[in-house]
Amino acid sequence: MKKLILFALASLFIISCRKDDDDEEKSESLIVGTWKTIDYRTISGKDGSIISSNTIPDTDCIRKSNYNYKNNGKFIGEYFRDPQTGECGNTSFYEEMDYSYNEEAKTITYKIDGLTQEIIKVHSLDKTEMQILVDENMDHNSDGIPDKILRIYTKQ
Structure with missing residues (x-):
């Protein structure tokens, strides 16, 4: 009986230690x-307050593109703008790299072959919407205070 109680306590201890990992x-x-x-x-x-909003039309290359963040730390971007000519088309171009999301720093780091390619700031992230900080150094409404430009994504 003592062994059974000891086993149950040890199991409970192990399970309770995993809570941080689950979070x-x-x-x-x-x-x-x-x-x-x-x-x-x-x-x-x-x-x-929102100074301006520029909704991307469904037919625009940017709107047609997909940004896929996989559970294994892989990012796959599918773009419809030709990287050579810059023209929008129906043919997609793919880019794959590793990514990591740091919740505390609110950053996404992209890497290729272990070398950091880009670090972007996440303004906000929830189950359905992600807001990426594009710029925070320009004063767009001439009030003397720098404003933020955000790129808004929706989860598919």
Whole structure:
């Protein structure tokens, strides 16, 4: 009986220690999935209000593109703008690299062959929407305070 109780306590201890790992997986899983760009927004640095919103038309190359963040740390971008000519078309071009999402720093780091290619700032992320900070150094409404430009993605 003592062995059974000891085994039960040891099992309970091991399971309770895994809770932190589960929480980390939940935050990682928010980014996992396929995303599409739907909008660009300029946000006032003074009061956080929306200065402008530029919804991307469904026919635009940017809107047709897909950004797939996989559970295994792989990112696959599917683009419909020819990288050589810059022209929009019906043929897709793929880019694959590793990524990691740091919830505390709110950054996504992209790497190819272990070398960092880009680090982007995440303004916000939930189950259905991701907002990426594009710029935070320009004053778009001439109030003397730098504003933010956000690229808005929706999960498919």
